[in-house]
Amino acid sequence: DARVTQTPRDKVTEMGQEVTMRCQPILGHNTVFWYRQTMMQGLELLAYFRNRAPLDDSGMPKDRFSAEMPDATLATLKIQPSEPRDSAVYFCASAANGGSPLHFGNGTRLTVT
């Protein structure tokens, strides 16, 4: 059963620190999404890539967030500097061309104190 793998599972950090979250999409999936989930805002799309090219990052605060795909097996989401309002669960998800549904990873629970 192929899965999207996210690390770390949990991250607690102090305000101002850099946070890096990593995602390994399902092998063969060419589209990778980053979603943020909070109680207040629900599931929000931050950014997504197709064939490693960024397609839309309009949901992401540009001053502190950055998303990249160094290669087809790794997507990263960085926050620098982190703030308490960034506390949320960050989900990576991937999908393939031609009718594949979206598969979510287990998420990274970020707490910024």
Next chain:
Amino acid sequence: GENVEQHPSTLSVQEGDSAVIKCTYSDSASNYFPWYKQELGKRPQLIIDIRSNVGEKKDQRIAVTLNKTAKHFSLHITETQPEDSAVYFCAASRGASFGNEKLTFGTGTRLTIIP
């Protein structure tokens, strides 16, 4: 952009009864409508989806209906069981490749099945 509204936000039903969750969307170009189930502390998982050229789809106790004219779609769960307790999200997207176009999610419905 797309806006998806979901109702109700919470729903409690007796075990064995049916549950219905409704969503409306704003983008008439949306053509793919999945439903995700999220148990506490876990990832959202797809339970059923429907494309715009279909009005209804069923999978055992779960069914989804779509009314493109009215821009709304609904999830129906029959013969509910305790393991159906979870948060359910509807979503919508446009594009020919379904899962790999960006999804806009509803705000979720917390379903509680009362034994």
